[in-house]
Amino acid sequence: MALVKPFKAVRPKKGLEDKIAALPYDVYSSMEAREVVADKPDSFLNIDRPETMFEVGHDMYAKEVYLKAAERFNEMISDGRFVQEDSDCFYIYELIMDGRSQTGIVGCSSVDDYNNSVIKKHENTRADKELDRINHVDALSAQTGPIFLAYRADEKLSALVNSIKGGAPLYDFTSEDGITHRAWVISDEADIKLISERFEAVGDVYIADGHHRCASAAKVCIKRREENPGYTGDEEFNSFLSVLFPDEELMIMDYNRVLKDLNGMSAEEVISKLSELGEVTENMDEDKHPKKKGVVSFFIDDKWYTLAFKDELMLDDPVEGLDVSVLQNNVLKPLFGIDDPKTDKRIDFVGGIRGIKELEKRVNTDCKIAFAMYPTDISELFSVADAGLLMPPKSTWFEPKLRSGLFIHKF
Numbered sequence: 001m002a003l004v005k006p007f008k009a010v011r012p013k014k015g016l017e018d019k020i021a022a023l024p025y026d027v028y029s030s031m032e033a034r035e036v037v038a039d040k041p042d043s044f045l046n047i048d049r050p051e052t053m054f055e056v057g058h059d060m061y062a063k064e065v066y067l068k069a070a071e072r073f074n075e076m077i078s079d080g081r082f083v084q085e086d087s088d089c090f091y092i093y094e095l096i097m098d099g100r101s102q103t104g105i106v107g108c109s110s111v112d113d114y115n116n117s118v119i120k121k122h123e124n125t126r127a128d129k130e131l132d133r134i135n136h137v138d139a140l141s142a143q144t145g146p147i148f149l150a151y152r153a154d155e156k157l158s159a160l161v162n163s164i165k166g167g168a169p170l171y172d173f174t175s176e177d178g179i180t181h182r183a184w185v186i187s188d189e190a191d192i193k194l195i196s197e198r199f200e201a202v203g204d205v206y207i208a209d210g211h212h213r214c215a216s217a218a219k220v221c222i223k224r225r226e227e228n229p230g231y232t233g234d235e236e237f238n239s240f241l242s243v244l245f246p247d248e249e250l251m252i253m254d255y256n257r258v259l260k261d262l263n264g265m266s267a268e269e270v271i272s273k274l275s276e277l278g279e280v281t282e283n284m285d286e287d288k289h290p291k292k293k294g295v296v297s298f299f300i301d302d303k304w305y306t307l308a309f310k311d312e313l314m315l316d317d318p319v320e321g322l323d324v325s326v327l328q329n330n331v332l333k334p335l336f337g338i339d340d341p342k343t344d345k346r347i348d349f350v351g352g353i354r355g356i357k358e359l360e361k362r363v364n365t366d367c368k369i370a371f372a373m374y375p376t377d378i379s380e381l382f383s384v385a386d387a388g389l390l391m392p393p394k395s396t397w398f399e400p401k402l403r404s405g406l407f408i409h410k411f
Contacts, residue, residue: 044405
C-alpha cells in the first residue's frame with residue numbers, strides 16, 4: 001500500500017516556466033553547469049548547482065555554497081518568480097519526446113514507504129553523492145528535484161489523468177532539447193481522494209531514476225525527526241517530491257560500454273574470443289543497435305559486429321539474466337579484466353541518448369572497443385526490485401529527463 005499525498009507546490013510564476021525549468025543537477029559537470037547558467041539568471045540550475053555562483057575552484061561542497069542556494073531560492077520566492085499553491089494539490093506532468101508521450105502524477109511519497117521497501121530500489125547509492133543532496137535539501141528546507149517513480153498501470157488512474165489532460169494546461173513549453181513539457185493542477189477534492197486511494201490499491205512503486213535524491217530525502221527526514229522529538233509523522237519533511245509514471249508509458253534506453261584498451265589482445269583475437277561465446281557476424285544494418293535480448297553489437301577496428309550469446313549463457317535469474325550482467329560476467333571480466341566496472345578506469349559508459357555515432361567517436365578517439373546494449377526492460381527492473389536485488393551499475397537510461405524547478409516541495 002503506497003502512500004501518496006497532495007502538497008502545496010512552489011512552482012514558477014506563469015510565463016517563467018521555460019526560463020526556470022532545468023535538467024537535473026547530476027547530468028552536468030561543474031564546468032558544464034557554469035556554461036549553461038552563464039546567460040540564464042533564472043535557470044534553476046543556479047540553485048541546484050550553487051557552486052556556479054562562486055568563482056571557479058571554490059569548494060562546491062562548502063557550507064556557504066548551500067546557503068547561497070537557499071538565499072537564491074528564497075529571493076525568487078520573495079520577488080514573485082516562484083509562487084506557492086494555496087491548497088494541497090496533485091499535478092500532472094507530461095513529457096513528449098520525438099512524438100512519444102509519458103505522463104506522471106506529481107505528489108509527495110512517504111519516506112516510511114521508502115524505508116519499509118514499499119518503494120523499491122534497484123541500485124546502491126554512494127555516501128558522497130548522498131551527502132551533497134542531504135546538505136542541499138537541508139539548507140533549502142525543500143526538495144527541488146523530483147524522484148522518478150514507476151508503478152504498474154491502473155485503469156482508473158489512467159482514465160482520470162486522460163480526462164484532466166483534456167483541459168487547458170497550466171504550463172506548455174518546449175525546452176532547448178526539443179522536449180515538450182505540459183502540466184495541469186489537480187485541485188478537485190474528489191480527484192485528489194481518488195488518486196490517493198488508487199495508489200493505496202496499486203501497492204508497490206519502484207524508483208526508476210533518482211536513487212541518491214531519494215536516499216538523501218530519507219536521511220534529511222531522519223535528521224528533522226531527531227531535531228523535533230515531538231514530531232507526529234504529518235510534517236512535510238516525512239515525505240518527498242516524486243513523479244509517478246505507469247510502467248506502460250516508460251522507455252528505457254540502452255546504456256552502453258566503451259573500453260580504453262583491449263587488455264593486450266589484438267582486434268582479431270578479441271573477435272575470436274567473442275566467437276566462442278556465440279555467433280559473431282558483421283553488422284551490415286543501417287541501425288547498429290542490437291534487435292533483441294541476448295544480442296550485443298560491438299565496434300572494433302572501424303567495423304560493427306553482432307554477437308548473439310549462446311542460450312546457456314542467458315541465465316534464468318533476475319540479475320544474472322540481464323544483458324549487462326551477461327556481458328560483464330562473460331566478456332568484460334574474463335576477457336578484458338574489468339572486475340569492478342564501478343571503479344575500473346578502463347571502462348566508461350555512454351547513455352543511449354547519445355546514439356551510435358558517439359560510440360564510434362569514442363573508439364576513434366580515446367577507446368578501443370564499444371559495446372551497444374539491448375535496453376533493459378521495465379519488467380526486468382521490477383523483477384530485480386521485487387526480489388530485493390540490485391542491478392549492475394549503469395543498467396538503465398531513462399529519457400526524457402524530468403525537469404527540476406517546475407515543482408518544489410517546501411517543508
